[in-house]
Amino acid sequence: MKNWYAVYCKPKEDERAELHLDRQDFEVFRPKHRVRRKRQGQVRTIIESLFPRYLFIHLDDVAENWAPIRSTRGVAGLVRWGDRIPPVPDCVVESLRDNLDEVGCIPTPPADYKKGDKLMIQEGPFAGHEGLFYGRKGEDRVMLLLEIMRQPQKMLFPEASVARV
CATH class of the missing domain: 3.30.70.940 (NusG, N-terminal domain)
Incomplete structure (x- = not known):
């Protein structure tokens, strides 16, 4: 057997x-x-x-x-x-x-971010800035709410370039 x-x-x-x-x-x-x-x-x-x-x-x-x-x-x-x-x-x-x-x-489950979670951007021109998780866009991208020039802006980032604060 x-x-x-x-x-x-x-x-x-x-x-x-x-x-x-x-x-x-x-x-x-x-x-x-x-x-x-x-x-x-x-x-x-x-x-x-x-x-x-x-x-x-x-x-x-x-x-x-x-x-x-x-x-x-x-x-x-x-x-x-x-x-x-x-x-x-x-x-x-x-x-x-x-x-x-x-x-x-x-399949690796995506990170379990909830709307409003604080995330730190690890790479790219916005490295070191914090943003609030707003949602997902596709499989590997997240939308963050960043305050730029005193205005909230929605911006997309690769999920691999952000981490929880």
């Missing part, structure tokens, strides 16, 4: 482990999500593992040879509790797989 198991990977090598296990015809699943990171002075959206250093592998506990897994590049070993390797419930993996978007990522 086939079950899902968790594989523990070497630091920053879960993508390599996934690639090499896949090349050996193992069925693997590494859930990913989008994250905003500041790189070289710019905020960029990148795709990372949802569970860094872990991935799931679908194995038959009777008919399949597990020995090559330990020596696969990027793999540290299977997750164990003592000398037992516990299976991951199928419903956990199915739930993750059911929620993938078109690129294979688990």
Whole structure:
């Protein structure tokens, strides 16, 4: 009978482990999500593992040879509790797989700003200014109410360039 198991990977090598296990015809699943990171002075959206250093592998506990897994590049070993390797419930993996978007990522919920929340602008010509959250415009943009020349003005900013005060 086939079950899902968790594989523990070497630091920053879960993508390599996934690639090499896949090349050996193992069925693997590494859930990913989008994250905003500041790189070289710019905020960029990148795709990372949802569970860094872990991935799931679908194995038959009777008919399949597990020995090559330990020596696969990027793999540290299977997750164990003592000398037992516990299976991951199928419903956990199915739930993750059911929620993938078109690129294979688990959607990250937008920040839960409420109208009137104070936000600080982190980048651009208005960096350092505070504004009030007014609403969303599209998936990645927020509308802030800024006081400019003693007049409230609605302005759009990338969500990645603002943060709560």
